[in-house]
Amino acid sequence: MGDGFELVCEVEPPTRPDLKKVRHQIGVMSPIADAFLIPDNHIGRATVSSVAVANEVQAMGARGIACLNSRDRNLLGFRRDLLTAAAYGVEQFLFVHGDNPTEGARTSQLTVRTMIDEARATSFPGIEPFQVGAATRLRAVPAWKAEADFLYVQVSYDLDELLRWRDSVELNIPVYAGVMVLASAKMAADLAKLPQLTIPDALVAAVERDRDAGVEAACEQILKIRDSGAFQGVHLIPVSRYRQVAARLEREL
Secondary structure, eight states, rough: TTTOEEEEEEEEEOOOSHHHHHHHHHHTTTTTSSEEEEEEGGGGOOOOOOHHHHHHHHHHTTTEEEESTTTTHHHHHHHHHHHHHHHTTTTTEEHHHHHHHHSSOOOSSSHHHHHHHHHHHHOOOOSOOOEEEEEEEOOOOOHHHSSSSSEEEEESSSSEEEEHHHHHOOSSOOOEEEEEEOOOOHHHHHHHHTTOOOOOOHHHHHHHOOTHHHHHHHHHHHHHHHHHHHHHHEEEEGGGHHHHHHHOOOOOO
């Protein structure tokens, strides 16, 4: 987005062996995105490998960040992912705990902290070291997360709350605020079940009247976060409204 402020757009990874839709998302959002984050079996469903999709992103001329969760991996599987990423030239990772799976159980062998340690200890001749990030809620950040290469902050619909949190923590790494488009009233109802997330009643009412209100609110929040100077960038989750978000933000850039 310019001035050193980065917009990292999340793409929806495919749940079927077809990359056409993800390629379309990348193409539509490329004019506004500095990089693309690819979730890993998000909300407990099987999707195409985030490393493979990050490679697809880079084949289209953009920067790919592969999300990997500790839920689905043992040490050998994680080392396979690092080796695959090195072969593809994927250098950036976001490590997360992962939502509970819809089927099966967690592996519980790895944690985000051990994944960071393992990635840092892994090197391949002639290949740059991996850059690894972690995620945080709006609370104190443990020292080991503060030593990651970058930090992603949970989605918040309250800019004041977000800025208060940023003022409360000392971090010397790039920090990216989470912004998610509220795409529908049903989505608002589902998100309201999460104890860590509060959605303003006025926004819910606006989205009930006009679905585009969620796009407008997210884009306005991104611009306000940029103008605050408190964050190095935004992690944007556009969900199904990526076309509308791209069109709206292109006018502001």
